[in-house]
Amino acid sequence: MLAYTVRRLLGTVPLLLAASLLTFLLVDLSGDPLADLRVQQPPVPAEVIEAEEERLYLDRSLPERYVLWLTGIGGDGDIGLLRGEFGPSVRGPDYDIGQALAERLGSTLRLVAAALLLALGLAVLTGVVSAVRQYSAVDYTLTFVGFLALAMPTFWLGALVKEAGVWANQQTGYTIFYTVGATSADTRGFTAGQLLADHLGHLVLPTLTLMLTGYAAWSRYQRTSMLEVLNSDYVRLARAKGLPNRVVLRRHALRTALIPLTTVAAVTVAGTVDGVILIETVFQWRGLGDFFVEAVKRSDAYALMGWLMLSGTAVVLANLAADLLYGVLDPRIRHE
């Protein structure tokens, strides 16, 4: 297992290098980071633009810039991924892309963790119920709800959830749910309890939206997987031996049926970092998704590269985790 893990980890290095080269090219093709500066009114002095070009290393050729971004050799100490420096930002010489990414990662994880845990729990529950009560009214209802959430665009679902939250606030006369940000604008003077309530009030709607989008797909996986297991020979044997239905479901069927979901979930969690872009935009949550949008808006090439590398690394590692988990959960699979 260890040898397999090390081998896989070593395999990710050329993969990430290739990905970095490709994304660097694409980001470079996507536009001039100083394009807005060049059309500003009144005009920005030419020497200021030249200084910006130099600061952002735009006065160097594309291959030079890539090597510089990767290694930092020949730079001013503010660039070099291998040295832990993500490069200078168009947001000014004091903007630290690495620090911003770390802060945003924390913010996104806060949002994603709660949503995904809830989504997983709900998906397992409804998937199992749907499978056990196949073709019943409950199954049809859960299937309908699942497909509805699956079919609904995330931004639209988010907008509906927000409308519902505002409506609930108006009906109760209390502001329980908030539609923008991670906290209220002015929390000075809040007690610890008020602060907690404020944080939760801001977390509910985006979490609910993210949960519904995650739950929808996973519940379908879980239902299919559970049905497959329920129709398998060993479950029939367990039943034939007279084991109570609850025991059969819990001890024999569910554990096996969780394997596909676990692996799918591991990969999806990494993908959620991308998917959260829309949620963070709709709820103005200053996380990684919002960081990406802001970097695109500003044509902030090194910030975009930082985000893409973080996202790419997460996907590669999640795939590895999924493969390893598969081996742990399914005794038939051994990683040599």
Add this chain to the structure above:
Amino acid sequence: MRDRSRLTTLAASIGAATLVLTSCAPQEVGADSSLADCAEHPNTCNSGERAEGGDITWIVDSLPGAWATLSPEGGSVYTLQMLHGILPHTGHWEPDGVTFTPNMDLLAEEPRVVDEDPFTYQFTIRPEAVWDDGTPITAADFEVTWKLSTTEEAGHCTGCRPRTDNYDRIASVEGSDGGSTVTVTLADGAADPEWRDRFSASDIAGGIYPAHVAEEQGFDITTPEGVGEYFEWLHTTMPTFSGGPYRLVEGDLENQVIKEPNPAWYGEVAPTLDTVVIRFLTDEGTWISALDNGEAHGTSPVAFGQDTVEQARQRPGLNVSITAGPSWEHVDLNLENRWLKDVALRRAIFTAIDVEDIARRTIAQLYPEAGPRTNHIFPDTSPYHTDVITETGQGSGDTEAARRILLDAGYTYQGETLTLDGEEVGPFRLRSTSNTVRDTSTELIQSYLAEIGITATIEPTDDLGATLGGQDYDIMQYGWSSSPAFATAPSQYWSSSSDSNFGRYRNDEVDRLAELTRNASSLDEAAEYANEAARIVARDAYVLPLFSMPIYVLVTDGYVNVRDNPSSSLRALYQHHEWGLAAQ
């Protein structure tokens, strides 16, 4: 039976809730809106008595790039809006775009030009004007602000990266009378028709920076290096000093800043609101629900969002006011294109374009007052406005006249295709960034050109700067932003040496007039030169103005003295220390 009844009740409840949630019963608001008279009384609409206390959360639609507006990364309307009320300033433009109001809270008398050669003007500071720590505001503050606003080449600041070089033309800023008189002298031979705009609320610094704070922080501002260090410090540090009606008490550059009244404020009108929160909400789609939910109370965004305005008009608690904004759309031609070098062809193209039709089919649906713009520099509300377009026939949509121009110039038609010496003219690449207005507009332009036998291929771009800078177009629609401060506009738009003269227009007379505009000693004189330059550019058919884009302000019920200011980058925030909850 009971189960079925329950199910029916549940279904009915869900249905009812869905209806309530998705209901959008149109309720046109506006007739009794407190902003309803802003078109007639732009400087005073929504005035009223204020009650003591209250809060307001104002949406700013993009993130400020830094804690100061001097540099390219901080130099945006968003940073200006965030910091307004903190820095003392010498005045501002009123919403009518005609009146410049000197800040008589700071100044003891109106600023004046004291000498024409060298061009010299003076500000006199009231003795009551102080920073929040009690330090008097003096000429030293003006001096350090001037130095912070100059390029490294000027020699006053090492490492400064100002977003304009307007302040490079100042030779000295000197104090007298104990620092209460500030004398600003320009370099020999230079003049500045917009001298009153220097150190004003919407100029490069957004006001005046404190010299004593630099010293407290250990920066030696008598040296260029010290000024450069102060420059960097200002961009990275939230200002806790204040010489205006508000002070910043908390905030960051990604979520919000909180302003509270400055206890040491020396002005005539004191803020009554306890807090003003500037909240950065970068997605327009979030605003209406935030306003509905009481998480925000108003906004005056840069861009015009049709959906937002339509939704706001259906909300009974929201007041909306739409007006012509500073940004104006225009069609530019790339004179490097071999066909477009011919002035007759350019005139024919512009004559075939029906500007009124474009306005009617785009912005007039929400802003019926929208009409063709007939001057590149001045909107028709400006006292300096002269119609330089109508007499040329450009923008009229007169295809017969356009065809006559072409035939007279030797062009011929093969079938419906325009040709010259047997060769098809064009096709041309018609480009713009994509939005509702520009998409419709470019399609219309394409159809007008088809009527005179010219093929235009629409190619949207998402990188305006690169498209313009790289001259990657034949015909381009985009927007410039105008302001009452116009003196640098002709040289930026049309001077042969300007990097922003994207279509490479060259005319020695226009070059001369642009330079004269920039160096005129009064606005009247500058306007004469600017109008003359615009007339030549119109005659040469280089740029066809279309119309001013509308802008809007939204504010929830109950607030007085909130109104939009299209003449200022600060927009509705331009006098936000006068805002308040309406007195009952």
